[in-house]
Amino acid sequence: MFLAAPYVWLVILAIVLGLVVKSIRILRQYERAVVFTLGKFQGVKGPGLVILIPFVQEMVRVDLRIQVIEVPSQDVISRDNVSMKVDAVLYFRVVDPERAVIQVQNYLPATNMLAQTTLRAVLGQHELDEMLSERKKLSTDVQEILDGQTGNWGIKVSNVEIRTVELTDNMVRAIAKQAEAERDRRAKIIHAEAEFQASQTLVNAAKILSSVPAAMQLRYLQTLTEIGGEQNSTVVFPMPIDIIKPFLDLIEHPAKTPEPKLQADASRSKSV
Numbered sequence: 001m002f003l004a005a006p007y008v009w010l011v012i013l014a015i016v017l018g019l020v021v022k023s024i025r026i027l028r029q030y031e032r033a034v035v036f037t038l039g040k041f042q043g044v045k046g047p048g049l050v051i052l053i054p055f056v057q058e059m060v061r062v063d064l065r066i067q068v069i070e071v072p073s074q075d076v077i078s079r080d081n082v083s084m085k086v087d088a089v090l091y092f093r094v095v096d097p098e099r100a101v102i103q104v105q106n107y108l109p110a111t112n113m114l115a116q117t118t119l120r121a122v123l124g125q126h127e128l129d130e131m132l133s134e135r136k137k138l139s140t141d142v143q144e145i146l147d148g149q150t151g152n153w154g155i156k157v158s159n160v161e162i163r164t165v166e167l168t169d170n171m172v173r174a175i176a177k178q179a180e181a182e183r184d185r186r187a188k189i190i191h192a193e194a195e196f197q198a199s200q201t202l203v204n205a206a207k208i209l210s211s212v213p214a215a216m217q218l219r220y221l222q223t224l225t226e227i228g229g230e231q232n233s234t235v236v237f238p239m240p241i242d243i244i245k246p247f248l249d250l251i252e253h254p255a256k257t258p259e260p261k262l263q264a265d266a267s268r269s270k271s272v
Helices: 004-023 097-102 107-123 128-133 135-153 169-211 213-229 241-252 259-271
Strands: 024-027 031-037 040-045 048-051 057-063 067-077 083-094 155-167
Touching (some): 004 024, 024 031, 031 097, 040 097, 057 097, 067 107, 083 128, 097 135, 107 135, 107 155, 135 155, 155 169
Antiparallel strands (some): 024 048, 031 040, 067 083, 083 155
């Protein structure tokens, strides 16, 4: 009987140590403990040492650090009926451990599923061009909607990044053709604007030269100098219009012979 007593004390000591280990919890700086007493919410404790009453109290450990969830690729149909696959990355953290444990069964998969449905709903309201050019704005819209819905769960969605927008091969070729046509249109517009500016400059130069005759002569001499500087076998000299204008006037208005004066002289000779 006395020999059995040490074994009894060892068993009692082991039970006591087990109860002590079960009642003591150590939480890191980024962890909180949601404590329940007989199933009823008691409070949020931590970080540091947390002592629980065995078989009476229990706790749920909650991580307060920012967590990252990769939203799997989603089939999205845009407003202009373009089918594509879109995936995203979600950044969030728990700001209220009590709500994160009590209001939702498991906040990680719940937040992931909500992000998937919200991503499809938001992108489906926009056209393809908006998805490609305004990705940052769409990410902000998804983040605001998610943050408003997960606020009741004690979760703060800090950022949503739309990572890739995958299109079909036919759509990629169609977009490439559209971009090429847009570049050709811009090139033609730029060329037309350059032609217009050049013609306007020439008109202004012509007005200045026509107002000052000496300037026209200087331009004529400059043209002759440029032609003479080149190695040409044939040289064409432009003739200023001022030189040939008198000859043109003679051709258009020839001098008339004084017929009445000749007849008068003939009559005088006959009378003599």
